Structure formats: C-alpha cells, structure tokens
Amino acid sequence: MTYFLYFSPTGGTSKYIKAIAPLSPDHELHDLTLKRDSLSLSLNSSDLLVLAYPVYFGRIPPLVLEKLNDLQGNQTPAILLGVYGNRHYDDALKEGADFLEKKGFIPYAAAALIAKHTYGNIQLHRPDEEDLLQLKDFFIQIVEKEEKVKGSFPGNVPYKEMGEPHFYPFTNEDCIACGACQRACAWKAIDEEYQTIQERCSACLACLPVCPMDARVLPKAYDDFAVAFSEKLKEPRENEFFL
Numbered sequence: 001m002t003y004f005l006y007f008s009p010t011g012g013t014s015k016y017i018k019a020i021a022p023l024s025p026d027h028e029l030h031d032l033t034l035k036r037d038s039l040s041l042s043l044n045s046s047d048l049l050v051l052a053y054p055v056y057f058g059r060i061p062p063l064v065l066e067k068l069n070d071l072q073g074n075q076t077p078a079i080l081l082g083v084y085g086n087r088h089y090d091d092a093l094k095e096g097a098d099f100l101e102k103k104g105f106i107p108y109a110a111a112a113l114i115a116k117h118t119y120g121n122i123q124l125h126r127p128d129e130e131d132l133l134q135l136k137d138f139f140i141q142i143v144e145k146e147e148k149v150k151g152s153f154p155g156n157v158p159y160k161e162m163g164e165p166h167f168y169p170f171t172n173e174d175c176i177a178c179g180a181c182q183r184a185c186a187w188k189a190i191d192e193e194y195q196t197i198q199e200r201c202s203a204c205l206a207c208l209p210v211c212p213m214d215a216r217v218l219p220k221a222y223d224d225f226a227v228a229f230s231e232k233l234k235e236p237r238e239n240e241f242f243l
C-alpha cells in the first residue's frame, strides 16, 4: 500500500500530491491540513510513504511534525516532497528525511518543487502542467526502483533557525462572524472574537480567500513588502529531484 500524506494550507502541495496519487493502484490519501489530532499509522516494509509539505523559513512547519507524532515505519521506504515558493527549500528536505529515519523509515528519494509563494506575486501559475509532468515521471521512475536505500539530501545541521512572520492577517469591521476563517485555519489561530492569535498564526493566509466579506486583511505594510519581495524572487527556479 502507498500512503500519501500531505499538509497544504493554500493548496500548492496538494496539487502535486494529487497528481501522483492516482499512479498507485493501491493507495490511501491523507490530508493532514485541518486534521485536529495526529495521524496514527503503522507501516511495514512492503508499504511506501510519500510525505509532502510546504517549506516555511527553509524548514518543515513544526505543526506537520506534530501531526506525524504517531506515525511509525518499519524499514518502510519513503519519498519526501518539499514544496516551496521559489526562494529556497534550505534544510526542509534534510529535516524531513532525518525525522522519518528516526521513525523507522528509509527516506530514499525526494523532490524540491515550486509552487506559488504565499506572499506577493511569485510564480502564480505554478505548479503548472510541466511541473506536474516532471513529478509524475520522477515518481514512476523511483517507485520501480528495486533497491531503496537511504538517500543523501541537501541541507545542513543544525537546521536553519525557524523565522517568524513579518505581519499577521487581522479581521476588520466587515466580519459577519460566519466562522469560515476559523474552519480554514490549520493552526487554530483565530479566537472567538475572530481576531488572530499571533503566537499560533503562521501567516499562511488560508483565511483570506475563504472570507465571504473579504474581512480578513493584511496590514498596509504588507503591500510594500510584497512588491519588493516579488521583484527579488521573480526569476523562476527549477524543480529538483534527488535519488
């Protein structure tokens, strides 16, 4: 059985994983994004794990690791997909591989894949057809591999220090208290008054498009940041595949 596990607040990672899941006749697809508790799953050596997550500050979002607390492998081969917004993935693949190895998996292949960045206007159209095709080709090739031995993936230890968002979304007076933002928030970072609990918020911005009143907004300072950031990251990067 192939287990596809993914976390995807704004849908980029989800597009990649959903492109390859149908290529495995026997599979389970687990969306961890809004799952409130950790996923309890025990895999054996004839299974395969595919774990996909967005890169935050060059790392795996800590919440993803929390949700995988009760995941256990037993010499189970694993593939990692780190999805990032065209800046860099830094230590996110290495961190994922180290984590899975400690949990009894053999991380033997990985990919660093481009998706639209959360902020600004960076690679808005990605993943596109070509990105998905590249991942499908890679997946078919690695699944068929006879010898699945532990791979070596880019990244450093100690991992890059986890950063903090520069700005947080907030709720303005147009809010009608419908709760859509709370339901869309993976971090449980919107309180009963519909205000942002900054200590929990990752500024993933999943709460903005779901608001029917456009009442979830960003501070003014975001606009200038977004323009400069988009300019800085305008050169498209290529997907990278590691085996």
Ligand SMILES: Cc1cc2nc3c(=O)[nH]c(=O)nc-3n(C[C@H](O)[C@H](O)[C@H](O)COP(=O)(O)O)c2cc1C
Pocket: 007, 008, 009, 010, 011, 012, 013, 014, 053, 054, 055, 056, 057, 058, 059, 083, 084, 085, 086, 087, 088, 089, 115, 116, 117, 118, 119, 165, 202, 203, 204, 205
């Ligand atoms: C808090 C935060 C930190 C991020 N850090 C990075 C980063 O270090 N490098 C990068 O290229 N993209 C970064 N991004 C962009 C995301 O990795 C990218 O938009 C990804 O596609 C989001 O995945 P999703 O659409 O599946 O939620 C960051 C996004 C957020 C919200």
